Amino acid sequence: MSAATLYDKVWDLHRVAELPGGSTQLFIGLHLIHEVTSPQAFAALKDLDLPVRHPERTVATVDHIVPTTSQARPFADPLAEQMLATLEANCAAHGITLHGIGSGRQGIVHVIAPELGLSQPGMTVACGDSHTSTHGAFGAIAFGIGTSQVRDVLASQSLAMNKLKVRRIWVDGQLQPGVFAKDLVLHVIRSLGVKGGVGYAYEFAGPAIAALSMEERMTLCNMAIEGGARCGYVNPDQTTFDYLQGRPFAPSGEAWGRAVAWWSSLASGPEAVFDDEVRFDAAAIAPTITWGITPGQGIGVDEAVPTVEQTPPEERPLAEEAYRYMDLQPGTPIAGTPVDVCFIGSCTNGRLSDLQAAAAVARGRRVAPGIKAFVVPGSEQVAAAAEAEGLDQVFVEAGFEWREPGCSMCLAMNPDRLEGRQISASSSNRNFKGRQGSATGRTLLMSPAMVAAAAVTGRVTDVRALLQT
Amino acid sequence: MASSAPFPTGPIRTHRGRGVAVVGADIDTDRIIPARFLKCVTFDDLACGAFADDRSELANAAAGPHPFDRPEHREASVLVVNSNFGCGSSREHAPQALMRWGIRALIGESFAEIFFGNCLALGIPCLSAEPAAVRALQEAIAADPGAELLLDLETLEVELESEFVGVNRWRVHLDPGPHQMLVSGQWDATGQLLANAAALGDTAARLPYLAGFSAV
Ligand code: SF4
Numbered sequence: 001m002s003a004a005t006l007y008d009k010v011w012d013l014h015r016v017a018e019l020p021g022g023s024t025q026l027f028i029g030l031h032l033i034h035e036v037t038s039p040q041a042f043a044a045l046k047d048l049d050l051p052v053r054h055p056e057r058t059v060a061t062v063d064h065i066v067p068t069t070s071q072a073r074p075f076a077d078p079l080a081e082q083m084l085a086t087l088e089a090n091c092a093a094h095g096i097t098l099h100g101i102g103s104g105r106q107g108i109v110h111v112i113a114p115e116l117g118l119s120q121p122g123m124t125v126a127c128g129d130s131h132t133s134t135h136g137a138f139g140a141i142a143f144g145i146g147t148s149q150v151r152d153v154l155a156s157q158s159l160a161m162n163k164l165k166v167r168r169i170w171v172d173g174q175l176q177p178g179v180f181a182k183d184l185v186l187h188v189i190r191s192l193g194v195k196g197g198v199g200y201a202y203e204f205a206g207p208a209i210a211a212l213s214m215e216e217r218m219t220l221c222n223m224a225i226e227g228g229a230r231c232g233y234v235n236p237d238q239t240t241f242d243y244l245q246g247r248p249f250a251p252s253g254e255a256w257g258r259a260v261a262w263w264s265s266l267a268s269g270p271e272a273v274f275d276d277e278v279r280f281d282a283a284a285i286a287p288t289i290t291w292g293i294t295p296g297q298g299i300g301v302d303e304a305v306p307t308v309e310q311t312p313p314e315e316r317p318l319a320e321e322a323y324r325y326m327d328l329q330p331g332t333p334i335a336g337t338p339v340d341v342c343f344i345g346s347c348t349n350g351r352l353s354d355l356q357a358a359a360a361v362a363r364g365r366r367v368a369p370g371i372k373a374f375v376v377p378g379s380e381q382v383a384a385a386a387e388a389e390g391l392d393q394v395f396v397e398a399g400f401e402w403r404e405p406g407c408s409m410c411l412a413m414n415p416d417r418l419e420g421r422q423i424s425a426s427s428s429n430r431n432f433k434g435r436q437g438s439a440t441g442r443t444l445l446m447s448p449a450m451v452a453a454a455a456v457t458g459r460v461t462d463v464r465a466l467l468q469t
Numbered sequence: 470m471a472s473s474a475p476f477p478t479g480p481i482r483t484h485r486g487r488g489v490a491v492v493g494a495d496i497d498t499d500r501i502i503p504a505r506f507l508k509c510v511t512f513d514d515l516a517c518g519a520f521a522d523d524r525s526e527l528a529n530a531a532a533g534p535h536p537f538d539r540p541e542h543r544e545a546s547v548l549v550v551n552s553n554f555g556c557g558s559s560r561e562h563a564p565q566a567l568m569r570w571g572i573r574a575l576i577g578e579s580f581a582e583i584f585f586g587n588c589l590a591l592g593i594p595c596l597s598a599e600p601a602a603v604r605a606l607q608e609a610i611a612a613d614p615g616a617e618l619l620l621d622l623e624t625l626e627v628e629l630e631s632e633f634v635g636v637n638r639w640r641v642h643l644d645p646g647p648h649q650m651l652v653s654g655q656w657d658a659t660g661q662l663l664a665n666a667a668a669l670g671d672t673a674a675r676l677p678y679l680a681g682f683s684a685v
Pocket of ligand 1 (some may be wrong): 064108110406407428
């Protein structure tokens, strides 16, 4: 059983009571909400005639359904408009802050909470969205919840939870040029499987992790859930503190020093005990890309689609289903696979450093003929920062579309979607069947730089070749 | 196909109903309910979205139609699945859609964690069983879709009574916490959470970040 890890310390601190059913009542320090998973929770609250217990600990934004072409109200899609209007009404009725469109702070919930300094070490963070694991990058325990639990947090600022086991994922060495946090996490999921993390929190540690920027750590923790781990985290360190200092909701003045002292005390120390440990060598990881229909079906860009014989027996039915659905031949190299659509964005890879990495590839090149390529910044702040550096111009000159912030084609609840059998190179996090809006559409997950490389060549390309020239 | 059976309430100790098998590993919540059905502010109309894309894909396929479209499963209330069912998005729309279609319990090799919790919050048990037992159940349902399954949550056994394949019994597993919550009827946590108002206040008071870090 784990002991003295950051997970254990934060868990103990937030423990309210043991519940009759055997689970633990856990206090939630930060509750994030958006338009898709909150309306039914507010309705349930109304049915029960309950107030919101800590409206100041809940923060809202709108991301999933927002159009990325024109964000003028009312939205062209009446259902999308109704969802935003419902969120606005609920926030107004309960005194919850909503970072709405045009506020300068709107964006994907997992992009804005970190950049506003809301997500901090030592907090418990919950949101009706599985990629809440992102906030673990700060050394928080952050996890996705369902709508009934959103109701519970609104009503009681707490949840009935069962403690997870803790697996340390220790990464030695250093990522090579052209290899990013996205490649690292796709590699981890490929190795441990999409259910490998069920029942675990993943602590990411080791020299390669310490060297990652906060944005890279967010990419890593974001996809812990794709490996089955409900939360992933990185111990807070100087990188964390430097990122937080000066952000609107971060502590300031005298409180800053006290905050840093407390945050530092939370990190898993040498005495920490883990339920399990797995080691990786960052230097051995190539740009990694998925070929199938789960994020675990990944390979290095220099590898071939695995054959049935190379696939463990229990994974063969899924591999067969993936060959059929993706229309890829086992044993064929993945590099060179033609793509139709290139999407850069999402809570995994829609931050400034992601856009910088993609722009470095796009600069001075042209999107290949017939390819639709577009960039969706993760937030209004990311968009403004990118525009201030002229990245929007780099993309536009290369033939990419530069869009307004939102979730966009990560899950296609807005008009951005694949058509028919189109195949996308996507910096998002899920390659599930139908994920990008067409029931037969296909998705190849990869880093933003790899998406840009696919856009300018029209096919899956090892970005390392483009970075050398 | 929306069931008219009432939604779960109170202690859940047994369930009797027909089975429907949806075979495959890693069936994610995007497949259980595609994102376009999430454009709603209530869960009321989700039944028709359950497995919508898989159903249309299979509608005219040789292997089709999808089990949810087969008349012999119209009355089914126990969904039998394979491993890591419900992975992916946290959308409660997934169990809500299944519940509104008529599902009241699931048996599978394993379940994704958030999905499991979402089902628990609705009073829908997700029981795990050995792969061989799941396979046997799925085959028995295929052989005799009219057979009734009897789930006993107290003894954690499932029995299938079929004219054709006789009576079979399997062990199922449920972790002690959720098990206790379901059989005691305390699976809907809100009331319990609110009952601890004083302890909630105490916890909030000792959290440094709620007090300008002065409590450190
Ligand atoms: S970007 Fe994609 S994964 Fe992230 S919150 Fe939006 S829809 Fe979910």
